[in-house]
Amino acid sequence: MGKKKLVVLTGAGISAESGFETFRDAGGLWEKYSVEDVCTPAGFRRDPDFVNGFYNGLRRQLLSAVPNAGHTTLAAMERDFDIDVITQNVDDLHERAGSSRVLHLHGELMKVCSSRDKDDPRYIRTLPASAPEVCPGELCADGSPLRPWIVFFGESVPQLDAAAERVRQADAFAVIGSSLNVYPAAGLVRYVPEGAPAFLIDPKEVDVPAFLPVRVIRDVASTGVPRLWEALKEIC
Numbered sequence: 187m188g189k190k191k192l193v194v195l196t197g198a199g200i201s202a203e204s205g206f207e208t209f210r211d212a213g214g215l216w217e218k219y220s221v222e223d224v225c226t227p228a229g230f231r232r233d234p235d236f237v238n239g240f241y242n243g244l245r246r247q248l249l250s251a252v253p254n255a256g257h258t259t260l261a262a263m264e265r266d267f268d269i270d271v272i273t274q275n276v277d278d279l280h281e282r283a284g285s286s287r288v289l290h291l292h293g294e295l296m297k298v299c300s301s302r303d304k305d306d307p308r309y310i311r312t313l314p315a316s317a318p319e320v321c322p323g324e325l326c327a328d329g330s331p332l333r334p335w336i337v338f339f340g341e342s343v344p345q346l347d348a349a350a351e352r353v354r355q356a357d358a359f360a361v362i363g364s365s366l367n368v369y370p371a372a373g374l375v376r377y378v379p380e381g382a383p384a385f386l387i388d389p390k391e392v393d394v395p396a397f398l399p400v401r402v403i404r405d406v407a408s409t410g411v412p413r414l415w416e417a418l419k420e421i422c
């Protein structure tokens with residue numbers, strides 16, 4: 187009998203204890219920066235250097251951040267479960283913690299791309315840790331201003347169908363550290379198979395669609411994910 191399939195949808199909250207601000211908590215990123223300015227195609231067109239400066243700052247944070255017990259416990263759970271991580275986060279902390287199957291819905295912080303066509307694979311490349319910043323005026327090889335390979339608001343989420351397919355196969359599902367405010371990512375919960383146990387780990391109240399009965403672990407990720415592991419061992 188193969189391992190049961192656990193699919194988790196993670197958000198900024200799982201990286202909070204690694205020193206990353208979340209977006210919508212008090213004092214979060216969207217209180218300091220306007221989404222319009224740093225996370226929309228219009229904002230990039232208006233001032234590409236300002237947008238690249240914002241992501242350069244997040245990359246500097248990433249280079250000094252380390253995975254926390256939420257990430258590392260989730261990776262360790264692969265001993266007992268076949269785990270698909272679907273993350274809204276653009277950091278690489280799941281990978282650095284050892285999770286073997288991570289799908290990034292909103293792009294990846296260390297990658298840059300063409301601003302003519304963000305999904306043209308010829309121009310998506312990873313910045314080396316030794317040079318993690320985009321310089322003012324820097325151009326992509328196709329001559330367009332270089333931009334972060336981040337899904338801006340209003341842009342397509344290329345990995346959405348692949349993510350939905352993984353959720354459909356879940357024997358168990360968990361949301362970890364997401365306010366479920368942003369679609370289409372939050373809409374993935376509708377693909378959880380009927381009867382599959384679903385959990386939500388968050389220190390705060392999160393509105394979950396009524397059709398998904400979740401068992402809430404009211405906790406931070408670093409102590410909540412170990413509790414998820416215990417709960418899953420009871421029922422799987």
Ligand code: APR
Pocket residue numbers: 196197198199200202203208209210211214274275292362363364365366367368387388389390392405406407408
């Ligand atoms: N452990 C677990 N959860 C936490 C922790 C923690 N230590 N600290 C905060 N949280 C929870 C918050 O209570 C909140 O419910 O994490 C959630 C973070 O929600 P958001 O800040 O809205 O982040 P997220 O849901 O990932 O945002 C989704 O919005 O701006 C876009 O593209 C961006 O991927 C992002 C998307």
